[in-house]
Amino acid sequence: MRFDIFTLFPEMFTGPLTESIIRRAREAGLVEVHLHNVRDYATDKHRVTDDTPYGGGGGMVMKAEPIFRAVEAVLGLSPREAGRSVSPPPCPVILLTPQGRPFTQQVAEELSHHGRLALICGRYEGVDERVREHLATDEISIGPYVLSGGELPAMVIVDAVTRLLPGALGDPEGARKDSFAMGLLEHPHYTRPADFRGWRVPDVLLSGHHGHVARWRRHEALIRTLVRRPELISAHALTEEDFTFLRSLADHVEALLKEASS
Ligand code: ADE
Numbered sequence: 133m134r135f136d137i138f139t140l141f142p143e144m145f146t147g148p149l150t151e152s153i154i155r156r157a158r159e160a161g162l163v164e165v166h167l168h169n170v171r172d173y174a175t176d177k178h179r180v181t182d183d184t185p186y187g188g189g190g191g192m193v194m195k196a197e198p199i200f201r202a203v204e205a206v207l208g209l210s211p212r213e214a215g216r217s218v219s220p221p222p223c224p225v226i227l228l229t230p231q232g233r234p235f236t237q238q239v240a241e242e243l244s245h246h247g248r249l250a251l252i253c254g255r256y257e258g259v260d261e262r263v264r265e266h267l268a269t270d271e272i273s274i275g276p277y278v279l280s281g282g283e284l285p286a287m288v289i290v291d292a293v294t295r296l297l298p299g300a301l302g303d304p305e306g307a308r309k310d311s312f313a314m315g316l317l318e319h320p321h322y323t324r325p326a327d328f329r330g331w332r333v334p335d336v337l338l339s340g341h342h343g344h345v346a347r348w349r350r351h352e353a354l355i356r357t358l359v360r361r362p363e364l365i366s367a368h369a370l371t372e373e374d375f376t377f378l379r380s381l382a383d384h385v386e387a388l389l390k391e392a393s394s
Pocket residue numbers: 228229230254272273274275276277278279280281282285
C-alpha cells in the first residue's frame with residue numbers, strides 16, 4: 133500500500149509514522165508513506181498557500197492551485213481544467229474534511245483493498261471548493277468534531293488501514309479478531325499478576341480450560357456490546373448459543389423486575 137499525503141505540515145507525521153506497527157509495516161515493505169508539502173507547489177515568490185475568502189468573513193481558505201499542482205504532479209495527472217475531459221486518477225483522492233462521509237472500520241477495510249491512496253489534508257477555515265468538486269474523488273470525516281486540519285485524520289486513516297494489511301500485525305488473526313470486525317466490542321483483557329492490589333483476575337481465565345475461557349469471553353463481549361454500543365449487535369452475526377445466552381440474560385432481568393415490582 134502506498135499513501136501519498138498532501139499537507140502543509142509534513143513534520144507532524146514524524147512521530148506516528150516512525151513508531152510501532154506503522155514503522156514495522158514500512159520496514160517490512162508493506163507500506164510506503166510519501167509526504168508532499170503543498171507549499172512546494174505554490175508558484176509565487178512567497179509560496180502562498182492560503183488567501184482571504186471571496187464574499188468576506190473571517191479566516192483564510194487554502195488556495196486551489198498549489199493543491200491541484202501537487203496532486204497532479206505526484207499522481208501523474210494531466211492538468212484539470214473546466215471543459216477538458218481528463219482520465220480519472222489512478223487511486224482514490226481523499227479530502228479530509230468534517231463534511232465527509234464518516235470513517236468506520238468498514239471504510240478502513242474498503243480502503244485497504246486499494247494499492248494506493250492519496251490523502252489531502254485541509255487547513256485553516258477550509259479548502260477552495262474546486263478541490264472538492266474537481267480533484268477529490270472521496271471525502272472522509274473521522275468524527276463529528278472539528279480539528280484544526282486534516283493531518284490527524286490522515287494519520288488515523290493510515291493507522292487503521294495499515295493494520296488491516298496482511299502481515300502488518302504480529303498475530304495473523306489480529307485484525308480479524310478485533311472489536312468492530314467481529315461486530316462486537318472486545319471482551320476484557322488481563323495479564324500478570326493474577327492479584328493486583330487485591331483486584332483479582334476472573335478465575336475462569338486461570339483455569340486453563342480453553343472452552344470455558346472462550347465462552348466467558350464471548351459472553352463478556354456480548355454484555356459489553358449490549359450495554360455500551362447496542363447498535364453494533366446485528367442479529368446475523370449472532371450464533372444460536374449467543375441467542376440462548378441473551379435470552380437467559382433477558383429472563384434474569386425479567387425476574388428481577390418482577391421481584392422489584394411485587
Ligand atoms: N478536518 C478537520 N476536522 C476533521 C474531521 N473531523 N475529520 C476529517 N478532517 C477534518
